[in-house]
Structures are given as structure tokens and as C-alpha cells.
Amino acid sequence: MKKYLLDLSVRCVSYPRLGYVLLQLTTLSGDPLPEMQPGQFVEVRVDGSATSFLRRPISINRVDREANELWLLVHIVGEGTRWMASLSVGDVLNVMLPLGRGFTLPSVPALSPSGLPERCLLVGGGVGTAPLLYLGEMLSRAGACPLFLLGARTHDDLLQLDLFRRLGDVCVTTEDGSAGERGFVTQHSIWQTTPPPARIYTCGPKPMMQAVARMARERHIPCEVSLENLMACGLGACLCCVEDTVDGHVCVCQQGPVFSIDKLKW
Amino acid sequence: MSDLSTRIGSLTLKNPVLTASGTFGYGLEFADFIDLSRLGGIIVKGTTLEPRQGNPYPRMAETAQGMLNCVGLQNKGVDYFCEHIYPEVRRLDTRVLVNVSGSSPETYAECARRIAALDDVPAIELNISCPNVRQGGMAFGVTCEGAASVVRAVRAVYPKTLIVKLSPNVTSIADIARAVEAEGADAVSLINTLMGMAIDAEKRRPVLSIGTGGLSGPAVKPVALRMVWQVFEAVKIPIVGLGGIMNATDAIEFILAGATAVEIGTANFIDPTITVKVIDGIKDYLDRHGFGSVNELIGLAHEGKR
Numbered sequence: 001m002k003k004y005l006l007d008l009s010v011r012c013v014s015y016p017r018l019g020y021v022l023l024q025l026t027t028l029s030g031d032p033l034p035e036m037q038p039g040q041f042v043e044v045r046v047d048g049s050a051t052s053f054l055r056r057p058i059s060i061n062r063v064d065r066e067a068n069e070l071w072l073l074v075h076i077v078g079e080g081t082r083w084m085a086s087l088s089v090g091d092v093l094n095v096m097l098p099l100g101r102g103f104t105l106p107s108v109p110a111l112s113p114s115g116l117p118e119r120c121l122l123v124g125g126g127v128g129t130a131p132l133l134y135l136g137e138m139l140s141r142a143g144a145c146p147l148f149l150l151g152a153r154t155h156d157d158l159l160q161l162d163l164f165r166r167l168g169d170v171c172v173t174t175e176d177g178s179a180g181e182r183g184f185v186t187q188h189s190i191w192q193t194t195p196p197p198a199r200i201y202t203c204g205p206k207p208m209m210q211a212v213a214r215m216a217r218e219r220h221i222p223c224e225v226s227l228e229n230l231m232a233c234g235l236g237a238c239l240c241c242v243e244d245t246v247d248g249h250v251c252v253c254q255q256g257p258v259f260s261i262d263k264l265k266w
Numbered sequence: 267m268s269d270l271s272t273r274i275g276s277l278t279l280k281n282p283v284l285t286a287s288g289t290f291g292y293g294l295e296f297a298d299f300i301d302l303s304r305l306g307g308i309i310v311k312g313t314t315l316e317p318r319q320g321n322p323y324p325r326m327a328e329t330a331q332g333m334l335n336c337v338g339l340q341n342k343g344v345d346y347f348c349e350h351i352y353p354e355v356r357r358l359d360t361r362v363l364v365n366v367s368g369s370s371p372e373t374y375a376e377c378a379r380r381i382a383a384l385d386d387v388p389a390i391e392l393n394i395s396c397p398n399v400r401q402g403g404m405a406f407g408v409t410c411e412g413a414a415s416v417v418r419a420v421r422a423v424y425p426k427t428l429i430v431k432l433s434p435n436v437t438s439i440a441d442i443a444r445a446v447e448a449e450g451a452d453a454v455s456l457i458n459t460l461m462g463m464a465i466d467a468e469k470r471r472p473v474l475s476i477g478t479g480g481l482s483g484p485a486v487k488p489v490a491l492r493m494v495w496q497v498f499e500a501v502k503i504p505i506v507g508l509g510g511i512m513n514a515t516d517a518i519e520f521i522l523a524g525a526t527a528v529e530i531g532t533a534n535f536i537d538p539t540i541t542v543k544v545i546d547g548i549k550d551y552l553d554r555h556g557f558g559s560v561n562e563l564i565g566l567a568h569e570g571k572r
Contacts, residue, residue: 002298003298003299004298005299005538005539045536045537050330050331051329051330051331052328053328053331053483053484053536054328054333054535054536055535055536096538229323229324230324230326230327231326232326232333232335232532232535233289233295233534233535234535235291235295235296235538236291236295237288237289237290237291237295237296237534237535238288238289238326238335238337238535239288239311239320239325239337239340240324240325240326240335240337241323241325241326242320242323242325242340243323244322244323248319249319249320249323249340254295
């Protein structure tokens with residue numbers, strides 16, 4: 001896929017939860033946004049910081065074709081993301097996109113052997129839920145039936161639940177039991193009560209993804225995970241973000257960030 | 267109209283801007299962003315005789331106005347380069363140089379010999395300064411004898427333009443430059459990364475997998491500029507300057523300090539189009555100040571000492 005270096009203008013800034021910012025961006029030129037796949041990411045240039053200067057890799061939260069908007073849901077963790085949270089409507093953000101390889105979508109129409117829409121389980125934790133929104137939308141569009149299993153520490157860390165509910169059924173776990181079932185996503189009753197999905201997609205903290213990958217393996221379900229190794233260039237040039245896979249050290253930014261669990265040494 | 271072309275030994279460049287090894291892949295990764303034929307040249311990723319896996323993850327840490335890396339020369343080996351990558355990059359309308367590394371004078375020489383056979387690679391950059399590998403690499407670049415031994419072995423089998431990339435992790439870089447000049451190097455490039463480290467206070471552990479790494483980016487520029495200045499006064503062969511160049515003014519400062527050409531490294535990560543901006547900026551500078559050729563700027567800050 002062709003990559004672009006674009007100036008995007010901030011159309012809307014909102015704070016869905018404390019510590020998170022949602023940026024809705026459109027092209028400064030007015031041109032339509034390039035093609036992007038769910039699971040791909042962008043590299044955002046951080047301006048005006050005395051210390052941070054590398055671009056920040058951010059997953060694609062949503063692409064709204066009608067509004068010509070790119071959504072980035074950002075967890076504010078350091079100086080770069082704090083700068084992103086300080087942007088205002090009309091500010092310009094320099095972005096490199098789309099980068100990496102996204103999630104594999106089922107062939108259209110996505111039907112199970114019995115002729116029903118193919119059931120896909122999307123498991124997200126923390127801000128790792130961000131790319132699953134766009135993925136869920138594209139799965140629905142392909143005729144599949146997405147089921148979301150979203151985990152967080154507390155009720156206050158759950159993001160965009162209303163938007164997920166528009167796309168499919170949503171199951172929730174929280175570590176303190178303040179929403180949904182208490183515990184981790186891998187402990188949710190859905191693993192026992194519903195027939196196994198045709199495929200599993202997951203994004204979130206590494207221990208969570210490793211646990212989901214184990215459950216997928218036990219059940220012989222194809223599973224893709226999205227990694228977020230520290231990276232610099234985002235283009236496969238610097239070889240900093242490598243994951244040790246069955247094919248050796250490969251760049252997460254170029255061969256990933258989405259990998260089939262069959263490729264990982266987990 | 268000012269002339270941007272320059273020469274390093276028998277190698278002519280359409281302009282003095284090269285890309286630094288390990289920061290620009292094989293060039294093709296940047297083809298969506300810039301016209302690669304605009305570049306003076308591309309120095310491709312460090313290549314060794316045998317394939318190398320490099321160091322474990324994590325390999326990168328951002329620091330104040332800089333970054334540390336400990337990639338450790340991950341590459342698929344010289345034969346893979348010759349068979350699979352060379353056919354693609356030879357078609358580019360720019361100079362393609364290969365950065366060569368090894369673990370002994372013999373492996374450096376054998377790698378260089380195989381690259382010498384490639385018609386469209388007019389020069390190599392000999393990496394005796396990688397701080398991230400246990401065997402070889404910087405070990406050769408920190409003593410005059412070590413540096414000389416590698417250059418001697420390679421010079422014997424490599425007839426084309428030989429550039430030697432020097433380590434800043436030495437007491438006197440001028441001494442090392444003299445040693446490689448005496449062994450017949452056509453040029454020196456400097457600086458490779460400065461050894462540094464980062465520690466994660468929360469985890470109470472080093473950030474990088476092998477503890478230490480090489481520092482690059484704007485943080486190292488004053489050090490690099492000083493070293494180019496010193497080496498210019500020490501040797502007669504051309505100098506390729508690099509270290510934290512982020513814009514055309516930085517590049518011009520290196521040329522004024524004595525560089526015949528420059529390499530852009532870490533800046534490629536922040537702006538994939540930076541190389542062409544630097545080329546255009548140097549041209550603007552020459553026009554604005556009435557210089558006919560970029561060569562008139564080389565070492566000019568030394569006020570005619572040479």
C-alpha cells in the first residue's frame with residue numbers, strides 16, 4: 001500500500017476518559033484520506049517538545065469515509081502524547097500513513113459453513129481496544145458478526161462502549177468488578193457459554209494477548225494479535241522494533257503490527 | 267546557478283547529501299515519500315559476510331534530543347544482498363554505497379571483495395565503529411593498529427572508493443584518521459554513534475537489551491562537528507560528516523568544518539523527506555551567498571588554514 005506524509009487538521013478534540021484523548025482529523029488539503037486497513041497505524045510528528053522528537057506510533061481507531069475523518073484514540077502516557085492531548089481544533093498534525101500490515105479480514109460474504117454470518121471474537125484491553133472499533137466496523141461491512149470482549153482495570157477505563165455496541169454484542173470484564181464480570185478477559189463466562197468463534201483478534205497488554213493466544217491455540221481457532229513494540233522509523237528501515245518470530249527477527253512496523261499467533265514464539 | 271556536485275576520491279556525487287547506513291534501509295522504504303534520484307547517494311544497511319540476527323529487543327530508547335540503538339548489525343549477509351537487493355537498488359539513479367562490517371580483517375575483506383564485483387556499487391563504507399556488537403565492529407576502530415589492520419586487508423582486495431567510518435568513542439579521532447589514511451583509505455566518514463545508555467527508573471533495569479547502545483540525533487551534533495573540524499586539520503583525504511544533522515544549516519556547518527559530503531541519519535525517522543529539503547537548502551545557501559560551487563565551502567571555517 002502506498003504510504004503518505006500528510007498534514008491533517010484537528011476537527012474535534014475530546015477526552016472520552018481521564019488520561020485519554022480522541023482526535024478527529026481531516027486532511028488540510030480537503031483531499032479524501034488514503035485507503036487504510038484496520039490494524040494499520042500512523043506515525044505522528046511531535047512538534048515543540050524540548051526532549052521528545054521521534055514520531056509516535058498510534059493505531060487507527062476509525063476511518064469515517066463520509067466525514068473524511070481519521071480518528072486517533074491516544075492514551076496519554078508521556079511527553080509526546082501529552083502534546084497530542086494539548087492540541088486544539090484547527091491545529092495541524094503531520095502524519096505518516098498508513099503503516100504496517102493490518103488484520104486479515106474474512107472473504108466477503110463472511111459466512112460460516114451453515115450459511116450464517118461468520119462470528120468473530122475481538123478481545124481488547126485498555127487502549128488496545130482502539131483498533132478493534134475500526135476492525136469491528138469493517139467486519140460488519142464484510143457480513144461477519146463481531147462480538148467484542150473488552151477488559152479494563154475499572155469502569156472508568158472502558159473506552160467507546162457506546163460505539164462498540166452499535167456494531168455488535170459487547171462483553172466486559174473489569175479487574176475490580178465495577179463493570180461487567182470481575183476479572184480478566186480470559187476469565188469471562190463467554191468462553192464457556194457460546195460456541196467457538198471462527199476467528200479471534202486481539203490487541204492490548206502483552207500478558208493479556210498471550211493468554212488469549214493460549215486459549216485460541218487450545219481451541220484451534222485462528223488468532224491474530226497486534227503488537228506495539230517500541231519503534232523509531234515506522235518504515236522497516238531502522239530495525240529497532242523487531243519481534244523474535246519463527247522467521248527470525250522481523251520488524252513489527254513493517255511485517256506487523258498484526259501477526260498470526262502461528263508466527264510468534266509465545 | 268550553483269553547482270552541488272562533489273567528489274570523494276574517484277567517486278562523483280551529484281550533490282553532497284548521502285543517507286547514513288542503518289537509517290534509510292535500502293532506500294526503497296522511502297520511495298513513496300521522495301524521488302530517490304535526487305539524492306547524492308544511499309549508504310545501505312551494514313552488511314556482513316554471514317547473516318546476523320542482531321541483538322534482542324528492546325533495541326531503542328528515546329533520550330533528550332536523541333535516541334539510543336543497539337540493533338547490532340542485523341542483516342541477511344552479503345550473498346543475500348548481491349542476489350536479492352542489489353538487482354533492485356542498482357536501477358536507482360543515485361549512487362548506492364554499501365556499509366561493510368565484519369568480525370576479523372579477513373571477514374571484512376571477503377565481504378568487500380564480493381561487493382567489489384558489483385558494477386553499480388562504486389564505493390563502500392567500512393564500519394570499524396559499530397558499538398553494538400561483541401566481536402569486531404568498534405573493537406577495530408578504537409586503536410590505530412586495529413583500524414589499520416582492517417583497512418590494510420580491505421585495501422588489498424578492494425580497488426574502488428574506500429570510505430572508513432570512524433568511531434567517536436576514542437581519545438583522539440585524528441590519530442585514527444591518520445592511521446587509516448596511511449593505509450590507503452580514500453576518505454573517512456564520521457561520526458558513528460556515541461556509546462551511551464538509558465535506565466528505566468521504575469523497572470530499575472537498563473532499557474536496552476544489551477545495556478548500552480549508540481547515541482544519535484541532534485544531541486550529538488556539537489561533538490560530531492568538533493571531530494570533523496579536528497580530522498580536517500589532521501588528514502588530506504576527504505571527510506564525510508554526520509551526526510545529528512536535522513536541516514540544511516546543520517549540513518552546511520559540517521561542510522564549513524571540513525566535510526566534502528554529509529550523511530543524514532536519525533532525521534530520516536522524523537521527516538522522511540528531510541534529505542531533499544537539505545539538498546534544496548544547501549542550494550539556496552550557495553545562491554544567497556554567491557558561491558558557485560559547494561566545494562568552495564569545504565573547510566571554510568578554518569579560514570584558509572589549508
